[in-house]
Amino acid sequence: MPRRVAVLSALVCAGTIAIVVQTGAAQRPRPPGAEFSGAAFRFTEVKAGIYHAVGTGALSVGCNASIIVNDEDVLIVDSHSTPAAAWALAEQVKTLTDKPIRYVINTHFHWDHAHGNQIYGPGVEIIGHEFTRRMLASGESMRGRSYDMFIGAIPSQIAELRKQVEAMADADAKRKLGDQLRVQEQYQLATASVKPQPPTVTLTDSLTLHRGGREIRLLFLGRGHTGGDVVVYLPKERVVASGDLLGAGPSYLGDAYVTEWVETLDRLRALEFDWVLPGHGDAFQGKAKIDHFQAYLKDFWQQARRLHDEGLSAEEAARRIDLRSHSANYPTIREVGILNHGVYRAYDQIEGRVQ
Ligand SMILES: [Zn+2]
Incomplete structure (x- = not known):
């Protein structure tokens, strides 16, 4: 060149x-x-x-x-x-x-x-x-x-x-x-x-x-995957680079603000775009993955809360959380259980250790 x-x-x-x-x-x-x-x-x-x-x-x-x-x-x-x-x-x-x-x-x-x-x-x-x-x-x-x-x-x-x-x-x-x-x-x-x-x-x-x-x-739409996720939006070309706020698969939850993330995704949906360039996985079109991920986050949060209130340790809760009902959207989910880190984070939040 x-x-x-x-x-x-x-x-x-x-x-x-x-x-x-x-x-x-x-x-x-x-x-x-x-x-x-x-x-x-x-x-x-x-x-x-x-x-x-x-x-x-x-x-x-x-x-x-x-x-x-x-x-x-x-x-x-x-x-x-x-x-x-x-x-x-x-x-x-x-x-x-x-x-x-x-x-x-x-x-x-x-x-x-x-x-x-x-x-x-x-x-x-x-x-x-x-x-x-x-x-x-x-x-x-x-x-x-x-x-x-x-x-x-x-x-x-x-x-x-x-x-x-x-x-x-x-x-x-x-x-x-x-x-x-x-x-x-x-x-x-x-x-x-x-x-x-x-x-x-x-x-x-x-x-x-x-x-x-x-x-x-460059838009900060609210906390989600971390406390400072920025998406890069090109309105004329109708493209958004979403980082890990919205991935091709479910994003990592270890530093997340799960309940706020659901609302932040509503604000992402309000943008007009055709293409999403995610931080992990292939580029994809449309907004359906926003619905899929919001449903996943809500389900995760409800189960984590319930297991916490039943007195289970975070490790035990991580073994029991069952997200297989989302496997049609996320084929990598095949078994019961989730990475401990998402549950540690949820417990931190529930017990008031996250500001
Ligand atoms: Zn990340």
């Missing part, structure tokens, strides 16, 4: 000096844990210049990104779980356009959406909710029950994979699992290099970017 180079001439005293200004995509050094083969992302163009990027598995990336190519620049929604993953996306964006990335939105503070921020240097504004800035600036995005469960488990996952690869007799299966092991090893390296960078621009309710012909609205 040829690089776009603008040449400025400046008159200095009697002589003329040509100053070469690089306005195209930046050269960023390859961060630790960014060794992989093939493409790290699959891009789907849902509207002209608006792409949904989903990880291929060649590299552990954590979440999806949206890529919005404007007249002069590029806006990226979410920076993935590590600098390595963010770097891989920024490199692959160069196959779409040589316009520079100028804006990165963090839909929320979770590491899998915001821990790649550090690859974007000065000249790139990172935009997020004030709550997101607080969580990233205070180190909260690198600790707590949720982080410990997902990131703390990496070394034991690697040890387990190593054992399995060694024990495997079939050469083909051994090679495939060996590839998975290398992805996890790279992920561990990449995770160790994270230094959370908070947003440089914050909002509390809304902020609109006018970039050439595009109007890009």
